[in-house]
Amino acid sequence: MSVTPPRESPATAALASQLGSVLRLAGMGAWAVDFERGEVSFDAYLLELLGAEPTEPPRLSRPSWEALVHPDDAARQKEHWQQCLRGERDDYRIDYRLRRRDGQWLCCVFRATVQGRSPQGLARGLVGSYQECPDTQRRQDNLQVAASVFTHAREGISITDPAGKIIDVNEAFTRITGYSREEIIGRNPRILQSGRQSPEFYAAMWKAISTRGHWSGEIWNRRKDGSLFLEVITISAVRNAQGVLQHYVAVFTDVTSERDTERQLESIAHYDVLTGLPNRVLLFDRLRQFMVHCQRRSSSLAVAFLDLDGFKAVNDQHGHAVGDQLLIALSRRMGEALREGDTLARIGGDEFVAVLVDLEGSEDHQPILERLLSAAAKPVALGRQTLQVSASIGVTLYPRDYADAEQLLRHADHAMYQAKQAGKNRMAMFDVAHDAAQASQRQNLADIRAAHEQDQFVLHYQPKVNLRTGEVVGAEALIRWQHPERGLVPPGQFLPVIENHVLSTVIGEWVIASALRQMSHWHAAGLQINVSVNVGARQLLDPGFAQRLQALLAAQTDVAPDCLELEILESSALEDMAQVSELMRRCQALGVRFALDDFGTGFSSLTYMRRLPAEVIKIDQSFVRDILSDADDLAIVQGVIGLAKAFRREVIAEGVETMAHGKVLLSLGCELVQGYGIARPMPAEAFPGWTQAWAAEHPPAPVAAPAPPPPKTDR
Template sequence: MQVAATVFTHAREGISITDPQGTIIDVNHAFSRITGYAREEIIGKNPRVLQSGRQSPEFYAAMWKAIIQQGHWSGEMWNRRKDGSLFLEVVTISAVRDEAGLLRHYVAVFSDVTQARETELRLENIAHFDVLTGLPNRVLLFDRLRQCMAQCQRRASSLAVAFLDLDGFKEVNDRYGHALGDQMLIALARRMGDALREGDTLARVGGDEFVVVMADLDGPQHFEPLVQRLLMAASEPVALGLETLQLSASIGITLYPRDAVDAEQLLRHADHAMYQAKQAGKNRMAVFDVAQDAAQANLREVHQEIRSALERSEFALYYQPKVNLRTGEVVGAEALIRWQHPTRGLLAPGLFLPAIDDHVLSTFVGEWVIATALAQMSRWHAEGLMIKVSVNVGAYQLLDGSFAQRLEQLLRAQPDVPPEFLELEILESSALADMAQISHLMRHCQALGVRFALDDFGTGFSSLTYMRRLPAQVIKIDQSFVRDILADADDLSIVQGVIGLATAFRREVIAEGVETMAHGEVLLGLGCELAQGYGIARPMPAAELPQWTRDWAAAHPQGSPLNSREDGAISY
């Protein structure tokens, strides 16, 4: 009993003892310290004098039910001190029975955890709210956004995420100081919050960056009036002491579930749209384009596949012969890239090259084509097949400042291949990019011995200008004109005109897309002797070209007359 009395007196926890009717018969010093009631004041009273009114009658009913049925109850409750202040306690109430099982006392042992709870709440507030504006921070924003996204799925509704950046806020900070800048942020945060609906979330995620989550939208466009109110709230003048300042805002919007990504990606997409709004002139909104983003993502994926294809040697060159329709001589071949895709099979250039037209990858692929064609010519020359090869070069690669230097290095790597055996075909549209620069570049490369051809000639707007200003040795008539010369008088006139121009400017001319003997006869009649096309041969792997040239030479001695096979293709 002596030990028990000592514990009762000196315990840090408050202890109260009541009789079976609930009348307090004793309390310890800690009880008085916590509640403010002296021992003499509280003895004889009911613990109800401490009630704060925060707990409901149902709370006390559940508490007494546990005490009666289980003999004890533990939990938290708010009580009131003598001075009227509230405190939170963690308490255990136990029923004490004698040896016969009769109820003798109730003992309550409690600790004041008010300060600990306040500290916990302050830490939680710091963790979830912006210190300056009191708005939710990024952590709480994502929590609420994920909840709203789940709600959208349940209700088949939409939400909008708006990323807002204040225009010109940096200048305010620089001119008036950070203290006034902070006041500006507080004032604008309050205004923007007032412009929103009750269930919307406005969060501060950066210095002058805010995010709004607008949930429960009946339709995708229902966010627009809310965003317009935000723009107005952000652009109204703010009076701060002697200064009246005015800013504006750029807002990027993305919509869920139209933009079916996770919360983090939604924020990035809204941020991306915000930058579009800034670039468009600020003080406006821009909506994230899901389709455009998907196309860009697909383009990035194709770019990565092409990089990998270069590393894994998945590209190959096929060669389409060029012949002289009058003499039957094989005068060269065009190198055409193919992609041996691991899952899609052999791909023609039209299925992947457009994706890198204006990308540095086109330079890497273009250099690979030139290097591979030169290496192949070296092998053919060693076998006795002296054939010229043309390769296509795009505008991006041409306009690279190091093109001529890289070309010279590639030529030096194959010293047994005379430079004049390499012909570079450039699209007529490529020359439009910078005609003066390309003309200078062509002359530089021609000084190395390389030849040039203008590909797809006739498809541009200023063909005569190109022919006058660009020093190409060869003009290549586009197959779209050649293919229909038998049936379309306009195409026939265009082809005749191109041949006449080439003759007048002393250029060689070659027709692509020659499919039948009839095409060849018309071209010869117009003065065009050089041709390539399916009617002569389809593009073939490098390994097949030597045998094809031998078969062609055996079947078509030079100078033999033009004739037709049974399938209508050209023969001699």
């Protein structure tokens, strides 16, 4: 059985200090050499012997220390250090002289042992003791003082001979152990052994005393009355000037009550006071260990977040005392439903977490959690009344859900709420793929929000022209994302992300404001261009949209409101036709125009045309694209143009990819077009130059409109 050396506690440090005082009064002190740092350190006793101020640092560099050594002793002292450093010896005992502050020489016996070696075998340092060379009267005085400390110390002290036979103990020793001085003198300290420490423990302890000269730690011993006590003890070997072992001195303190208090505090820190179950702190500690175990065993574990259904009603109706009794009973019952090795923890009022370990199959958790559900739902008899609640459980499996401990608990919590929403008294599994999609959505929203805050969005403008007159009649503002890493991102890659999010309103209004500012710049430069912008469904259904639009228009007083055209999709108006129609009229009262975008793709285009007061109808590009080859699309386009004229609406075709498309549209009576056949969307600064080039190639030349072809009769 291996024993981990106990950590040093404040009590251990205090005992070490006490022992240091005893050794000092006996004319001994401690010192150390750090070869790697080139530093010699020592206790305050050496400062006193050297006549230095007690406030001076108890350390010197190697050169400073060697400068203190008597010239006749310096070579011998250096040689011992070099032998230890090179590995030629592990310890030594020599005496040499140090210069005091008053110029006199202080003779000391220095003992040292190597403390650790580098991979190359070089000693890292030395540690040891020193003692002033024999001075009978001074040592006699010190021994008298040491005897007084020995007698009256609160710590138990025992002294043995080299064979381990006790030759003296102090009053504190007899008080702590229950043995009188007469009973213990001549006995071996083994009489106190409790049996809790193994032979290997004591072998390691005596090895440390033999090699280092001392050992400190914790030992369970037994009093005369048989009761156990925990002591923090320091045992030191005492040698004479020639290095011969004379005694062993043990100084110890009974820390049993302190350790009991520590255990109680640890219990409070790691266990739920009411139920005795592990709390959140211990749960996470165990969960992390279980996760490491899973990785080593290639197994799985389940984290189940359990919330009691109806517990609040029990508390409200019967009081917290009854609620506590119910929690205690359910905790015991649910714990019995789990397997040995599983963990049930209470992390909140009526919230529990079960961790199921060593799962081999993907469904191994199912029967265990069903038992847990059943245990929570069974009636509980408390006195004369019977209470019943149920549980909702959310489950996630590791490593299928490859997350850290905190995330696993959050994921199980999310699944628990799904179980609640599905009707309670059931379990729900965390969907890793769905969560990944949600996480991606959250990240995309965060990126888009940051892009807006950092002015990464820009508008490009696609011209609208009148093919009959050659006039540039306007432009459609189309948003682009000037991404610092991905370059120019088209709207199809980010607008769907915010379609049902408040960001769609924020960015939509930014588009309107930016388009108005751009028109102001163009108008000031003599370029009279009207601009249309797309308005999403969320904006249309926002009661405050018209008021904010009025504020945006007021900010650009040099732009007439009728220069702005708002394009809405048929599908945007589907949710509340009456509300959208009313909003359009309020905006039109401000002077703004409307266009019905992608016309023909909705469920009831005629209804939209009749009920929505749009001035312009835009023929969807999906119909325009194939009018040169598809008779059906040609007929649809012809029909839309006819409807627009019947309802006295302007009509414009989008998606005009070639001038051949334009000629057909013109022949059908549609003069206004936009599309790649005219121009691709372009930055605002390129638009004036394009209009000049277009005007040069297409000077105004009114042309008589040809009669539209007769309607098809073979359909």
